[in-house]
Amino acid sequence: MSVSIFDSFLTTTDMIAVFDDTAIVQAMFRFEQALSQAQADEGLLPPTAARAIAAVCNAQLYDIPAIITAGRRAGSLAIPLVKELTKTVALYDAEAATKVHWGSTSQDVIDTAMVLATRDALQLLDDGLFDLTGRLLQLAEQHLATPVLARTLMQPAQVTSFGFKLTGWLAPLVRSRARLRECAARALQLQLGGAVGTLAVMGEQGPAVANRVAAILGLKVADAAWHTQRDEWVRLGLEVAVLSGSLGKLATDLSLMAQGEVAELAEPSGNGRGGSSAMPHKRNPVSAMIALAAATRTPQHGAALLASMGQQHERGLGNWQAELAEWPGLFLSAHGALQALNDAFLGLQIDGSRMLRNIDALQGLVFAEATSAYLAGVIGRPKSHELLEKMTDVAISTQRHLADVLTEAVQADPALRDHVDLMHLRTLFDPVAATAPAHRLAQQQLQSLRSDIAALNLAHTFHQ
Known part of the structure; x- marks a missing residue:
């Protein structure tokens, strides 16, 4: 697989190598080698044929760009690959060449x-x-x-x-x-079903071959071919x-x-x-x-x-x-x-000091909800919410900290002054304490x- 310069900029060489043209072709050869070995183990072809096929299941022996080009015409990369594999096996063992890809499909x-x-x-x-x-x-x-x-x-x-x-x-x-x-x-x-998923060519030995191929490749045996069940x-x-x-x-x-x-x-x-x-x-x-x-x-x-x-x-x-x-x-x-x-x-x-400065720069406004909840226990939720809305407006317009504005408001109101714990109120503006939940x-x-x-x-x- 070749990727554009911009694709390679956004990925890694390791992952490119996994789906590289040579890697995929070699994986296809691994399947063909495992298939012939499994079929030989089940007596469907001679061991010599399996060895002859395995000996040339090496991507480095083939013109991969030519196989890809031929695959476009054939409609499948597997068709020219199997053709080239068969031709190469035939150079050494004509009988074994007749067993390449036997019972399988592209x-x-x-x-x-x-x-x-x-x-x-x-x-x-x-x-x-x-x-x-x-x-x-x-x-x-x-x-x-x-x-x-x-x-x-x-x-x-x-x-x-x-x-x-x-x-x-x-x-x-x-x-x-x-x-x-x-x-x-x-x-x-494993994907192994033959032409229409029934392993018909290998007959009753088809499932046994599938089990062996899966074991060789370290894959799970599928319940059935999943050609179109994706x-x-x-x-x-x-x-x-x-x-x-x-x-x-x-x-x-x-x-x-x-x-x-x-x-x-x-x-x-x-x-x-x-x-x-x-x-x-x-x-x-x-x-x-x-x-x-x-x-x-x-x-x-x-x-x-x-x-x-x-x-x-x-x-x-x-x-x-x-x-x-x-x-x-x-x-x-x-x-x-x-x-x-x-x-x-x-x-x-990680700049923890900057995190604190960004919190401080907001004049205590981000503590308004916690403060409102505390004051609600003193003057009720509606009045508390109304008070905090007013005080936040004051803090924003005067560029002052909400804690200072609230402290002054509490001290100026006898109904609040006698019931609000100002020391506790100030702790509600402590950033570290606010992380507790x-x-x-x-x-x-x-x-x-x-x-x-x-x-x-x-x-x-x-x-x-």
Whole structure:
């Protein structure tokens, strides 16, 4: 698989290699080799024929661009590949050449090759999630009591805990890691059905051959051929799309918190990272940019997978081929986003002092709800709400802190002065104390997430 210069900019060389033309062709040869070996083990062809076929199932022996070009004319990459494999086997064993690809069909070869490649791609995603979730967990535990502004509708709302925010970024990634495992357990299965899915050519020995091929390749044996039953496969692809969406959400928050006017977070810099060709002062959040690009592109890939599911009868015409073309893009984007964010969080700069300054700059207005709730116990909710509305207007118009404005109002009103504990009222404006509710919730959720991550780390592989 070749990718454009702009695709390669948004992904990783490791994921490109998984879906590279040579890798996919080699995976197709792995299927052919496993098929001949399984058939020999079941007595359907001589062991010498299986050895002759296996000896030339090496992508390096073939003109892959020529096979791809011929595949366009033939309507399937497998047709010229099998033709070239047969010709090559015939050079050494004419009888064995008659047994190449016996009882199989083009879609068996290609789908199984894509399953093998996808298994490698999933391992890359899992490795990346291992790193990112571990780092996020560590940071969340460190910052449970770090005050930061929570923002709703892009406006300052209340004070929360940065650890709580990190936990919110972490949780969907842990869920995606688990869902990918669950979906893969069902979707990474052998495709072997022959012409119309019935294994007719191999007769009663067909299921036994399928079991052997699956064992050789380390894949699950499907209940039946899934040539046009794409539900489990598409579910897996859509879970990758969901992962990209979760990474995009994280990247959105990171980019907003890294804005110069906010400056609560900063991606690593140096060695040309995040610079500008025109403005030397710039420190661009390039990791967030790559993850956002992935999240922007992913919905189209997911929609194409869903659109391709209405395949005709026992073999799709156009829709299966569209699915094949869209599939790698999901993984290329997801891994690009994942690697970029791992790079960012490895050296992420967290400015707790700036977080406090941003809170202080709002003159205590973000504590209005907590203060109103306290005063409601003294003068009732309607009067409390009315009082806070007035006092916030005063604080804004006079550029004073709400705590000072409220203190004066309480001292000037005998009905309030005798019932309001001014010392307690002032504590309601303490940013660290304000993190307590978020701190408790995050601590509870982190306990569960820590357990989930540990369980996932015990089975850190997609390969049998």
